[in-house]
Amino acid sequence: MPTSQDMTTDPDTGLLDALQHQVAVFARRAEQTRLGGVGQVRNSMDRAAYLLLNRLDQEGPMGVKALAAGMGIDSSTVTRQVAPLVDTGLVKRTSHPEDGRAVVLQLSPRGQARLDEVRSSRRELMAQVTDGWTEEERDAFCTLLTRFNSALSARQGAAGVEAGAEAAPTGAEVPPTS
Structure with missing residues (x-):
């Protein structure tokens, strides 16, 4: 099975590093201001x-x-x-x-x-x-941020189901997490 590093090509590495850094900066700023x-x-x-x-x-x-x-x-x-x-x-x-x-x-x-x-x-x-942004830029940012949050939520839900499935007795229903 390929590792996450195998799935990331060299050109993507720089972009993904920049993305994770910007998400970290955003999280810090959002928490500081609580928006x-x-x-x-x-x-x-x-x-x-x-x-x-x-x-x-x-x-x-x-x-x-x-x-x-x-x-x-x-x-x-x-x-x-x-x-x-x-x-x-x-x-x-x-x-x-x-x-x-x-x-x-x-x-x-x-x-x-x-x-x-x-x-x-x-x-x-x-x-x-977002002063100075066009309506299209605001819309695109909102769309992408919503998509990003949905992907994070789905990932957390899948991780919870996997963890619950491992801990659940055979035949037990695992409650949804999202």
Whole structure:
């Protein structure tokens, strides 16, 4: 079986080195700024909270397991990350409409207003950072970044399934990770 080094030709090596370096620089800069936006909203919502609120806004009320599966993270992580959002009134816990025993998480009106404020601030940051880019350049960058993130997600999902398959007893179903 060819190694990853065998699959990379010499001309690609320089480009792939540059790509991995730029991804590392991007990750550092994104973490430093949290891509938090501009003005008073800058850095005012951490990444986990933003992603959880955004998913609840896009997909509606759901249980912890569904939220975790959709985000490709563990239920205990979601539970831990949602707790301060519930405490601050950004997320509500409500009864499942079909099964009153089950609990679903729902974006509260306060959470919706806060998310809208953060989105607006981050949108302004994106406008400033890409000032001077054409619409086509912004579109191409978004398309490629989305494709890159999807490939990373698929790779993580495949790695989780492989690890789960190795650990699962024969015939056991391995839960999806993404």
